[in-house]
Amino acid sequence: MSTSSIEATSIPQPQRPWRQAKRAWRQAIVMLVVSVVGATLLMQVTGLAGVIGSYVAFALVFPVVAFLASMKYGKKAGQDKMASAIICLAFGTAFMPWMSILFTVFNRGREAFYSGFLTTDMLVNSSDQPLNMGGLSHAIVGTLILIFIASMVAIPLGIITAIYIVEVKGRFASYARFFTQAMSGVPSIVAGLFIYTTIVVVVFNRFNALAGGLALAILMLPTVARTAEEVLKLVPDDLRAASYAMGASQFSTVFRIVLPTVRSGLVTASILGVARVAGETAPLLLTSQYFVQLTTNILDGPMASLPTYIFANLGAGSDTSVARAWGGSAVLMSIVFILFVTARLLGGRNTKSRH
Amino acid sequence: MESTDLKQREIVIRRGLADRIFRRAMATGAILSLSLLALIASFLLFRGFEVFRDFGFSFITSAKWDSGSADGVTPASFGIAAMLVGSVVTAIIAITVALPFAICVALFLEYYAPSFIRKPLTAVLDLVAAIPSVIYGIWGYTILNNLAAGWAKSLNSWFDWIWFFKVPAPIFTRSPFIAGLLLALMILPITTSVAREVYSQAPRDQIDAAYGLGGTKWGAIRSVVMPFGRSGLVGGAMLGLGRALGETVAVYLVLNLVFKINLQILASAGGNVASLIATRFSEATPYELKGLMAAGLVLFLVTLAVNATATLIVNRARNTA
Numbered sequence: 001m002s003t004s005s006i007e008a009t010s011i012p013q014p015q016r017p018w019r020q021a022k023r024a025w026r027q028a029i030v031m032l033v034v035s036v037v038g039a040t041l042l043m044q045v046t047g048l049a050g051v052i053g054s055y056v057a058f059a060l061v062f063p064v065v066a067f068l069a070s071m072k073y074g075k076k077a078g079q080d081k082m083a084s085a086i087i088c089l090a091f092g093t094a095f096m097p098w099m100s101i102l103f104t105v106f107n108r109g110r111e112a113f114y115s116g117f118l119t120t121d122m123l124v125n126s127s128d129q130p131l132n133m134g135g136l137s138h139a140i141v142g143t144l145i146l147i148f149i150a151s152m153v154a155i156p157l158g159i160i161t162a163i164y165i166v167e168v169k170g171r172f173a174s175y176a177r178f179f180t181q182a183m184s185g186v187p188s189i190v191a192g193l194f195i196y197t198t199i200v201v202v203v204f205n206r207f208n209a210l211a212g213g214l215a216l217a218i219l220m221l222p223t224v225a226r227t228a229e230e231v232l233k234l235v236p237d238d239l240r241a242a243s244y245a246m247g248a249s250q251f252s253t254v255f256r257i258v259l260p261t262v263r264s265g266l267v268t269a270s271i272l273g274v275a276r277v278a279g280e281t282a283p284l285l286l287t288s289q290y291f292v293q294l295t296t297n298i299l300d301g302p303m304a305s306l307p308t309y310i311f312a313n314l315g316a317g318s319d320t321s322v323a324r325a326w327g328g329s330a331v332l333m334s335i336v337f338i339l340f341v342t343a344r345l346l347g348g349r350n351t352k353s354r355h
Numbered sequence: 356m357e358s359t360d361l362k363q364r365e366i367v368i369r370r371g372l373a374d375r376i377f378r379r380a381m382a383t384g385a386i387l388s389l390s391l392l393a394l395i396a397s398f399l400l401f402r403g404f405e406v407f408r409d410f411g412f413s414f415i416t417s418a419k420w421d422s423g424s425a426d427g428v429t430p431a432s433f434g435i436a437a438m439l440v441g442s443v444v445t446a447i448i449a450i451t452v453a454l455p456f457a458i459c460v461a462l463f464l465e466y467y468a469p470s471f472i473r474k475p476l477t478a479v480l481d482l483v484a485a486i487p488s489v490i491y492g493i494w495g496y497t498i499l500n501n502l503a504a505g506w507a508k509s510l511n512s513w514f515d516w517i518w519f520f521k522v523p524a525p526i527f528t529r530s531p532f533i534a535g536l537l538l539a540l541m542i543l544p545i546t547t548s549v550a551r552e553v554y555s556q557a558p559r560d561q562i563d564a565a566y567g568l569g570g571t572k573w574g575a576i577r578s579v580v581m582p583f584g585r586s587g588l589v590g591g592a593m594l595g596l597g598r599a600l601g602e603t604v605a606v607y608l609v610l611n612l613v614f615k616i617n618l619q620i621l622a623s624a625g626g627n628v629a630s631l632i633a634t635r636f637s638e639a640t641p642y643e644l645k646g647l648m649a650a651g652l653v654l655f656l657v658t659l660a661v662n663a664t665a666t667l668i669v670n671r672a673r674n675t676a
Contacts, residue, residue, distance in 0.1 A: 076571055079574075083576070084467065084572070087463050090459030091460050091464075094459070094543060100498065101494045157388050158388070160385060161385045164385035168381045170385070179392055180388065182392070182659060182666050183391065183392060185601070185662030186395070186601070186658065187601025187602070188488075188603060190395065190399070190651050190655045197399070198398055249371050249374045250370070250374045281487070281492075307487060314608070322497070329489075336485050340485055344478065
């Protein structure tokens with residue numbers, strides 16, 4: 001019994017009948033060529049033109065060609081191929097505008113950048129001056145302050161709500177769960193109006209950044225609460241049972257066992273909440289408004305923020321101010337991206353953002 | 356050995372002081388965040404009450420919004436019919452455009468995409484969901500507006516025998532159509548993610564059974580996956596609808612605010628309640644401000660109703676799966 005006799009016989013290769021045969025590839029290329037020719041003809045007839053027009057023509061012709069090409073295997077096969085073609089094309093089409101947004105933001109935003117763009121404010125410069133004067137330091141600082149205020153309110157409250165729903169399981173747990181979900185659909189401008197009527201008008205009688213932060217907190221709360229709830233549910237009940245069996249109270253079980261277990265998940269929940277509100281504009285228009293100077297007084301007077309900076313510069317209308325708005329968009333987009341990637345890296349795979 | 360009086364001991368939970376305080380504190384926090392919705396509604400009602408009282412039902416049915424002259428010669432008149440119709444029209448355009456794409460993208464990610472690009476694509480989808488609305492707005496204002504005006508022109512020249520594709524004047528920018536397209540793009544991520552979630556829970560054994568009967572992939576999707584995901588999809592669409600109804604800045608930037616009920620979606624006139632508030636807020640008289648509060652309350656109640664219904668549907672779809 002030697003192994004050599006086994007090696008001598010040829011080892012059968014696994015059959016892979018589902019693999020695309022060479023013929024299938026050839027057919028795909030033929031289909032593509034036919035579709036391009038068909039699309040060109042269609043463009044002649046209908047007057048579709050330009051890059052987008054040719055794409056539309058192609059998207060109209062290709063599924064039909066796919067259908068006809070598979071008709072020799074029967075109608076069902078034809079429908080199947082046509083559905084695949086439509087689904088893949090629709091997917092590609094849906095992603096195009098987003099790619100356009102990201103590309104445009106960073107491409108147009110580049111113009112506004114110079115060495116002092118991130119470090120100067122607009123106190124001594126007007127927005128239609130050349131792009132090498134003034135910047136958006138005031139807006140960045142303002143956004144950070146607003147986010148800080150919102151986080152101080154929304155993160156504890158959101159996590160407490162989640163603890164109430166998952167750990168305490170009190171009488172109102174199902175209501176709390178339902179209404180935090182429904183709350184995520186509150187229009188941002190309504191949150192702004194609410195804070196305006198209460199904090200701005202009644203308490204301070206002037207626009208201020210604290211009001212802006214609180215308005216953002218309302219919008220941030222549901223995201224934090226929902227995501228934290230999902231995270232807490234991931235904690236295995238064995239851990240809680242073990243803790244109780246050791247004689248621990250619920251208080252120490254939650255704070256010494258449950259919360260430390262999901263620390264990174266809670267951080268993710270918080271970051272997702274921040275990413276949700278970092279770009280909110282409408283509530284800030286009614287609460288913290290816009291100001292050209294870097295200010296840090298949160299109780300008195302308006303404060304700039306990146307979204308309102310973009311909004312104000314877009315409204316100013318001159319070429320340079322619109323360029324500044326694009327520059328602001330690039331900075332805002334980068335901040336949201338960084339937050340998002342951080343949340344992904346910290347949270348791992350099993351933390352899902354909830355809406 | 357006979358024990359006839361074996362009784363189950365009553366379970367009594369005696370919580371320590373720390374636990375009682377802890378539970379009370381958590382409940383207080385949760386009820387605080389719960390009561391925010393009631394607080395919002397009551398404060399807006401309190402501030403806007405005067406306008407509701409003065410205009411009654413015509414606040415909803417009248418399309419005229421006029422803050423009146425300072426000397427009181429022309430009286431103020433507030434009605435949000437045009438804006439409400441505008442909100443609904445743009446939101447319906449948005450969901451009509453977004454829903455087919457949401458279905459296709461969800462099906463692609465769940466059943467067509469090769470497994471190695473599924474994860475990165477899902478991450479990209481989550482990422483674009485976080486694009487701030489003001490960035491959609493600036494993109495819509497500078498890029499989409501001109502682009503879609505051309506499409507609107509073609510639609511108008513081909514389909515002007517359909518009444519809502521007619522226009523009073525050949526101006527195609529800043530129309531409800533364009534606002535609807537932008538909103539479609541903004542609500543696509545949320546609708547897609549709900550659709551993807553319900554489609555991913557379609558019973559694997561039934562799909563395999565469909566294949567086993569000799570069905571094609573499309574056959575399995577049409578006869579198993581789609582019927583299974585239908586109710587969840589309705590919920591996802593309504594969530595998107597709620598978002599589209601309440602969007603402010605993006606609509607403000609791409610839509611021409613006109614106080615006239617306009618159902619011609621390609622015409623350069625429209626509005627929505629949220630952008631009305633944003634537009635009029637900065638120069639509003641105290642009385643007009645109350646009108647805006649009342650408008651905000653109407654918007655709040657409408658979106659809350661839509662969202663609550665959507666949440667119920669989505670939760671049910673999640674739980675039955």
